[in-house]
Amino acid sequence: MQLAGLSPDAVTFACVLNACSSVQDIDKGRKIHAEIIRQGLIGDDVVLGNALLDMYAKCGALSTAQYLLQWLPSRDVVSWNALISGYTLLGQGEQALRCFEQMQIEGFSPTSVTFTCILEACGSIGALEKGEEVFYEIAKQELFENNIVLGTATVDMFAKCGALSKAQQVFQNLPSRDVVSWNALIAGYAAQGQGNQALECFAKMQQEGISANEVTYSCILDACGSLGALDKGTEVHHEITRQNLLQTNIVLSTAVVDMYVKCGAFQSAEQVVEELPLQAVAPWNSLITGYARQGQSDQALKCFKLMIHRGINPDAVTFTGVLNACSHLGLTDEGLMHFMSMKKIYNVKPDIGHYTCMIDLFGRSGQLDKAMEVIKEMPPGEDLAVWSALLGACQKWGDVNVGKRAFEHSVELSQNDAAAYALMANIYATASLYNDAEKVEV
Structure with a gap:
């Protein structure tokens, strides 16, 4: 467009900023921002200002987004939603709630989008009391009617806060339910260790004709692992394989391996890892960590060596399992070698868990001076x-x-x-x- 001699206007810039947001290209976004300032286009153009704010928020530059909000000549609820959404997406729930309060102080009424973000923020930090307050306000405004996203967000908030009876109650009263709604409830039961309830929900969901997706299967596999329900887990694995979902989904493949590991079916877990075309570390981590936790430290180290042989680089989780295995086998020299290789060879920075493993390693062998x-x-x-x-x-x-x-x-x-x-x-x-x-x- 520019090569053709056409100058972009505010609408063009807003569209380009939206594109920068979608691919998180903050460098390009900053250049566009500079050009907008040079042309003096912001003025009272709230749409362009919101596009800028949204770009910075989605790119994780929340301090810049916050500063921009304060200095925008004009702002509306969409401006606040962009910032609140940014804080929520980055897991900064407390900050999202503070923005929500400030927005109301300034006289802006929240929309369904605002409430959805705030419910997610409450769920992420376990703010049940605030979440209930928001829920009652939504109900008072009768916003649940024909808004499945808001209803699902409420179920998800209660589930993440551990209020599963309330999550179930809201779920039952939803005017319509989709797979995302069911997933919120199933995930809540699975996360709280109530695997049987998760499986019951899964069965009811299928009875209602709702098809499971990758998220559903991941949650159900987690529930099967916590219960040691190997038969059900195997059944789910076969269904996932039938749908060709395993070959391209790292999260799902890891969940399958983890389920078999927790059920003690290590041979099946190894077979899944062996057959995966994905060169991903997560399924291997699940296998290595599982062996280490079950006291089969020699097998954990064998898996680690095979993983390295396959050209898969270990990460921090891998080394936690490996160091634990070395500690339980009394392999102080090998453990030290792996610890030293973390940063030197694999560029993995040791964290407090790795240091604790090393102290345990030397402590078990009586080398307390080395532990110090x-x-x-x-x-x-x-x-x-x-x-x-x-x-x-x-x-x-x-x-x-x-x-x-x-x-x-x-x-x-x-x-x-x-x-x-x-x-x-x-x-x-x-x-x-x-x-x-x-x-x-x-």
Whole structure:
């Protein structure tokens, strides 16, 4: 268009900004913003201003979006919705609620879009009381009629907040239900460990003629895994395979592997991983972590080596499983090798979980001096789990001196950590330091 000598106007820029939002191209969006300013096009054009705001919000530049909202010459509820939606999508529920309150203070009435975003924000942070307040306002305005999205968002909010009876009640009163509505309820039951209820909902959904999708199957596989319902899980796996859903969906393939692992059917889990055309790390992680948790650490390490041989790069989750496996097998040298390779070879930054694994690894073998060295190499910011792991190792090996240091750090981080006091008292008692043991009190 520009090559043809035609100059873009406000409508053109709004369309291009929407395109930038959809592909999250913030660099292009910033260039468009600069050109809009140069041409002095914003003015009182609320549509163009909203397009800019939406672009920054969807690209994750929420501080810029917030600043822009404050300085827009004119704004409406769509402007606020763009910002609230941005905070919600990035999991910043508290900030979304603050924007919602400020919007109302400024006299803007929320729309169905606003309420949908706020319900999602409430669900993400477990803000049940606020979610109920929003629900009653929606009901008062009779917005549920013919609005399946808003109804589903309400079911999802109650389910995520653990209020499953209320989620069920809202669900039953919905004027219409689709697969997304059913998924919200099924996912809620599965997430709360109520696998039987999830399976019952799934059966009722099928009876009503609603076809399951990938999200449904993922939730049902999770429920089967939590219940150890291998037969039902296998049945779902076969249906997924029949629909050719497994070959291109990493989340679903991982859910299948995870279900078999939790049901103890490791041979089936391995077979699924072997047959996947996807070079994805997540299904392998599920298998490796499953073996490690079941005490089959040697199998976990074999899977890790096979994964590397296949050219699949490990991630942080992989190394947690591998380090745990090394710890349980007493393979300190191999564990240290894998720990060192994380950053040097695979560019994976160790987190607090990996450091805790290393302390457990050295602690099990009595190398408490090396465990202390690991702690010294940790980035700034202490964590109770690290010192608790070291304190437990000190009890095992009767190391009073290192134990005292670990205890001091533990109680500094949490004065009411009863486990730390009990461990330190036992360390003193084992060393026949009974007077010191008696002085250790919460």
